[in-house]
Amino acid sequence: xxxxxxxxxxxxxxxxxxxxxxxxxxxxxxxxxxxxxxxxxxxxxxxxxxxxxxxxxxxxxxxxxxxxxxxxxxxxxxxxxxxxxxxxxxxxxxxxxxxxxxxxxxxxxxxxxxxxxxxxxxxxxxxxxxxxxxxxxxxxxxxxxxxxxxxxxxxxxxxxxxxxxxxxxxxxxxxxxxxxxxxxxxxxxxxxxxxxxxxxxxxxxxxxxxxxxxxxxxxxxxxxxxxxxxxxxxxxxxxxxxxxxxxxxxxxxxxxxxxxxxxxxxxxxxxxxxxxxxxxxxxxxxxxxxxxxxxxxxxxxxxxxxxxxxxxxxxxxxxxxxxxxxxxxxxxxxxxxxxxxxxxxxxxxxxxxxxxxxxxxxxxxxxxxxxxxxxxxxxxxxxxxxxxxxxxxxxxxxxxxxxxxxxxxxxxxxxxxxxxxxxxxxxxxxxxxxxxxxxxxxxxxxxxxxxxxxxxxxxxxxxxxxxxxxxxxxxxxxxxxxxxxxxxxxxxxxxxxxxxxxxxxxxxxxxxxxxxxxxxxxxxxxxxxxxxxxxxxxxxxxxxxxxxxxxxxxxxxxxxxxxxxxxxxxxxxxxxxxxxxxxxxxxxxxxxxxxxxxxxxxxxxxxxxxxxxxxxxxxxxxxxxxxxxxxxxxxxxxxxxxxxxxxxxxxxxxxxxxxxxxxxxxxxxxxxxxxxxxxxxxxxxxxxxxxxxxxxxxxxxxxxxxxxxxxxxxxxxxxxxxxxxxxxxxx
Numbered sequence: 001x002x003x004x005x006x007x008x009x010x011x012x013x014x015x016x017x018x019x020x021x022x023x024x025x026x027x028x029x030x031x032x033x034x035x036x037x038x039x040x041x042x043x044x045x046x047x048x049x050x051x052x053x054x055x056x057x058x059x060x061x062x063x064x065x066x067x068x069x070x071x072x073x074x075x076x077x078x079x080x081x082x083x084x085x086x087x088x089x090x091x092x093x094x095x096x097x098x099x100x101x102x103x104x105x106x107x108x109x110x111x112x113x114x115x116x117x118x119x120x121x122x123x124x125x126x127x128x129x130x131x132x133x134x135x136x137x138x139x140x141x142x143x144x145x146x147x148x149x150x151x152x153x154x155x156x157x158x159x160x161x162x163x164x165x166x167x168x169x170x171x172x173x174x175x176x177x178x179x180x181x182x183x184x185x186x187x188x189x190x191x192x193x194x195x196x197x198x199x200x201x202x203x204x205x206x207x208x209x210x211x212x213x214x215x216x217x218x219x220x221x222x223x224x225x226x227x228x229x230x231x232x233x234x235x236x237x238x239x240x241x242x243x244x245x246x247x248x249x250x251x252x253x254x255x256x257x258x259x260x261x262x263x264x265x266x267x268x269x270x271x272x273x274x275x276x277x278x279x280x281x282x283x284x285x286x287x288x289x290x291x292x293x294x295x296x297x298x299x300x301x302x303x304x305x306x307x308x309x310x311x312x313x314x315x316x317x318x319x320x321x322x323x324x325x326x327x328x329x330x331x332x333x334x335x336x337x338x339x340x341x342x343x344x345x346x347x348x349x350x351x352x353x354x355x356x357x358x359x360x361x362x363x364x365x366x367x368x369x370x371x372x373x374x375x376x377x378x379x380x381x382x383x384x385x386x387x388x389x390x391x392x393x394x395x396x397x398x399x400x401x402x403x404x405x406x407x408x409x410x411x412x413x414x415x416x417x418x419x420x421x422x423x424x425x426x427x428x429x430x431x432x433x434x435x436x437x438x439x440x441x442x443x444x445x446x447x448x449x450x451x452x453x454x455x456x457x458x459x460x461x462x463x464x465x466x467x468x469x470x471x472x473x474x475x476x477x478x479x480x481x482x483x484x485x486x487x488x489x490x491x492x493x494x495x496x497x498x499x500x501x502x503x504x505x506x507x508x509x510x511x512x513x514x515x516x517x518x519x520x521x522x523x524x525x526x527x528x529x530x531x532x533x534x535x536x537x538x539x540x541x542x543x544x545x546x547x548x549x550x551x552x553x554x555x556x557x558x559x560x561x562x563x564x565x566x567x568x569x570x571x572x573x574x575x576x577x578x579x580x581x582x583x584x585x586x587x588x589x590x591x592x593x594x595x596x597x598x599x600x601x602x603x604x605x606x607x608x609x610x611x612x613x614x615x616x617x618x619x620x621x622x623x624x625x626x627x628x629x630x631x632x633x634x635x636x637x638x639x640x641x642x643x644x645x646x647x648x649x650x651x652x653x654x655x656x657x658x659x660x661x662x663x664x665x666x667x668x669x670x671x672x673x674x675x676x677x678x679x680x681x682x683x684x685x686x687x688x689x690x691x692x693x694x695x696x697x698x699x700x701x702x703x704x705x706x707x708x709x710x711x712x713x714x715x716x717x718x719x720x721x722x723x724x725x726x727x728x729x730x731x
Contacts, residue, residue: 638672
């Protein structure tokens with residue numbers, strides 16, 4: 001603007017005559033300029049504050065709605081409407097919430113925060129609640145008086161919609177809000193005028209400029225450029241701060257590299273790990289045009305690796321895994337499939353460069369490897385590579401001076417032909433791998449070759465039903481009594497699981513246990529069986545009936561970290577005494593990994609839990625292992641008991657087991673006793689405890705109690721004696 005410098009000079013001259021102090025003149029000049037801009041600043045700040053206030057109200061409504069939704073999950077699941085109503089009233093009592101409401105569509109019940117209403121009252125469904133139920137998405141409505149939001153209440157495990165939570169939050173009147181915002185901004189403006197403006201001008205050149213430069217460098221670093229230069233040559237405090245930033249960035253860079261290595265690199269083989277493999281797959285599912293990239297996943301499982309690991313130790317096992325990983329990598333490089341960068345990961349690795357979709361070999365865990373590579377039609381190259389991988393692995397290896405040999409079972413699935421996402425493709429490759437193992441191993445099998453196999457589809461369907469059954473708690477337990485054949489008293493019971501299938505009725509374990517083992521659902525199932533058993537045992541104990549219970553444990557449960565902790569927590573939560581619990585481990589499992597069994601059982605033994613070898617005689621027990629294992633009970637397998645009447649070989653085996661048990665001071669329980677002849681033979685040879693259809697079939701808890709009373713009555717009539725112990729009818 002023309003003439004402005006002269007006007008400013010004139011103003012300074014006038015101020016000089018009024019205020020001789022240069023500092024005062026400078027402050028007054030800045031204050032005048034500041035006041036001119038204050039109105040604009042107040043208007044803009046007021047608008048922004050008002051908008052923030054609106055956003056805050058909406059955010060509060062969403063946060064409260066999310067809290068109500070989370071609180072409602074267990075109450076809707078268990079139909080604890082009264083407790084939920086009390087919690088909603090407590091939330092509404094804060095004064096912020098005008099209405100809090102939860103609708104349960106399953107029972108057509110509405111629970112709200114109004115003390116004058118009850119969930120028994122019939123109330124009209126709120127429109128937002130209806131839309132949330134229909135769409136399964138959050139619904140928001142704003143008016144001048146309030147903000148209303150409806151959120152679906154979802155089950156945390158299955159994402160099933162259990163109901164809808166509705167929250168209405170009051171709005172503060174706009175006039176009052178504007179008045180408060182204007183007043184606050186005016187006060188802030190005056191404070192800034194008095195204190196901040198002189199300080200800002202005074203230190204602008206000497207302090208603010210280098211800090212801005214340092215801040216800009218910090219922003220550059222936050223964007224990922226760790227090589228940004230810091231002004232470390234300064235000798236003042238800014239220089240000290242810059243050097244501290246430089247050292248901190250160097251440490252962060254080293255830590256980021258280490259974190260990346262831990263997150264994406266297998267520590268044994270230095271190959272990419274499962275997470276890196278997953279990210280690489282997901283990043284390359286589509287090309288630049290959005291079309292699916294055809295790619296094959298080769299799931300590799302080493303045959304006979306466990307035997308090597310158990311025989312020679314984990315050091316030799318790790319060395320073998322390293323050599324196999326190196327062979328796989330060399331084969332892929334020789335075939336022109338893969339190459340390495342300086343970090344040791346394949347190009348196009350975890351971040352997934354879609355423009356350079358490169359194959360990747362990874363270790364998924366244990367003795368499992370996987371390869372992902374682009375696939376073109378026809379897939380001859382994949383067939384050839386799979387065969388080459390089998391031949392590559394089966395060649396003898398020299399490990400620490402020892403010659404070892406393993407094989408490889410490979411399952412292959414192709415995206416998008418065999419699945420629509422990573423989980424499905426990897427699962428189908430795993431299914432194909434198990435198909436290769438079932439046919440002898442050391443070969444490759446394609447999922448497309450077995451997809452017509454009804455047995456495979458049945459297993460997949462059964463696995464999905466098992467997962468739903470665990471979520472819906474469709475499993476129950478039954479009890480088969482153990483009988484002291486001398487006194488004819490019930491001295492315990494074995495706990496067996498049953499699946500109350502909604503379509504097929506009550507299923508015995510033989511119909512689903514194998515699938516549970518393969519899919520690793522056996523851990524959750526075993527934990528649930530233990531919970532049900534301990535809860536029922538505690539219920540009997542509260543009624544004065546002391547019954548020892550035996551629960552089966554699988555190898556997957558023993559291998560799962562935290563097994564010991566879960567058992568002890570279950571006992572503590574149920575209140576069932578540890579000395580009344582016996583865990584049964586099959587002989588095959590016990591002998592396959594005696595060290596793991598011994599390690600897992602040691603704290604349980606200290607707590608008072610006992611252990612039994614189930615199906616004894618069907619495995620390959622070592623006396624040396626038996627002496628080190630924590631068992632005190634043999635359970636003779638029913639296959640030997642069933643042949644006692646006709647098979648001399650079975651009688652000899654049973655007599656040998658009983659003699660071994662006496663020498664080791666073990667108790668013995670005979671399974672599958674169905675005839676008096678079998679019972680008599682067992683008693684003659686020193687086995688006094690038995691279970692089987694001769695006495696009773698497995699039965700629910702209420703039937704068990706009725707049966708036990710009748711059985712004890714028959715026992716007293718036969719013996720002419722009266723029982724005075726604290727068992728469940730001598731049980």
